[in-house]
Amino acid sequence: MTKDIGYGAVMSRRSEIMKAAVGMDYSQFESGSIAFDYEGMMRATGYSLEDVIGIQKDFAIGNTPLIELKNITALVRKLSKDGFGARILIKDEAANPSGSFKVRRAATSIYHAKRMGYPGALAATSGNYGAAVASCCAKAGIRCIVVQECYDSRGIGQPEIIEKARKCEALGAEVVQLSVGPELFYVFLRMLEETGYFNASLYTAFGVVGIETLGWEVARQCRGQIGRDPDVVVCTNAGGGNLTGTARGLKKAGCRAQIVAASVNLKGLHMASDTQFNRKSFTTGHTGFGMPFSTWPDRSDVPRSAARPLRYMDRYVTVTQGEVFYTTELLARLEGIERGPAGNTSLAAAISIAQELPEEAAVVVQETEYTGAGKHGSAQLSFARQNGIRVSLGDPADEVPGESIVLPARPGLLRARDADLNHMRASLIRHAASTVDHAPTDADVAFLAEETKTDGAFVRIALKQ
């Protein structure tokens, strides 16, 4: 019998399709209430940190340079009061085979898919993750399909996403491109069912354990190169896996650095809007993903997301689109390192945060990404202009997402802004409580305290609000 491939029918088969495509039964981790066994799910990959290091080594992934940005640090010190201005170091993840840290996330999934006999892997992503999966599939000798949200209803595509399509194809993948809309997930499910491929989701435990090596390397390289642990590690935050994996790796290395999330502020833009799609200049690393995925991680494409950033986050800051393009220019002009804009979101935040810290402190920015046609300040700002966005030099505080992009007229105008982390924590707690029809149990309260890096008292107060 032929299966019904209509929207409703496919969506109703979601659980069985996912179970077959990830090879993990998520029900074994459920308590029947709010709480679930997160660490049990992370262990269920069967791959230890040492195993993952070995897998990544075979894919030529990792051990990327940790570069001290001495000139940007000097600039920060010129802007700081006496004795302030922490040193900034950056992990040059663009040196990975696919050009970004995302390949760490793909490696365990693709290694596992190959071992389990899947004929190929599918990934739904408009970001660097597509090239990451394509790169690992090429090396593993299995097929690869990447599904992208790329065009608006005029057929106009974001140059950054088009470049990522090109790179996926260059690495041998089939690329399927869609117009704007969350029904991408329906297309994705249909293709999983049709192909029998592995779902190389960004949000499985296989993906997130792969990033633990990044945090592990940061701690060890810092100790070796500057003789101390980082005081602050800044992670660009979208779906939350980057921050979660890095923080877990730092913890496994015994490092107690403060973990700061940074996102590009796209306040006011709707992520599923056809007409607003090309009015933003960042396709990831922004608040449109960062906020909702932090406050409700289980909105992802697997039943339980392994990316749970509020478990590890100590602070959440936003920067503007103009500040990130500006920072990309600073990295090129003051350090001689040309990298992609989106990956510099955390560097923009670090330039601001370092000014709050004493000179002896160290701030680590844990990624860079490759740059090229389409994925470059001039390409993305030109595209913004063509789509009616005003681009100017001035005070970035005046930037209105979807209307203007303001590059700082001078370095002192770059300033990260704090998001209200306790508000986000309370939002997660209340959302979790709304998913069950009974009062949260004691085990749920303990779980929610872990989920939000708070305590039982905080959870109980949030539940009463």
Added chain:
Amino acid sequence: MAKKGDWVRIHSVVLTPGERAAALPDDTRRVPLELWTKGYLAADASPGDEVAVTTRTGRTVRGTLIDEAPHYEHSFGDFVPELQQAGDEAFAFLFGGDRP
């Protein structure tokens, strides 16, 4: 005219406006969900024809033929004076000297 076996790009509508998900902004619900992909053409055809292709992973996909031997045209965009000025300003601030 494209020949059987040529590498082509096709387009199709996955969901018409009436079939789209309920929780969408109005501007998105008013337009179809569209799909583009590439593959080897199953039989000779002209642009605008309904065709079948075999994709790189061996899937058979149907759609409207829209491009033969598709290639990329994305670039580094236009000159953006603000970027250059910002870089010049920061360089002078750190290393001294006047901006050009």
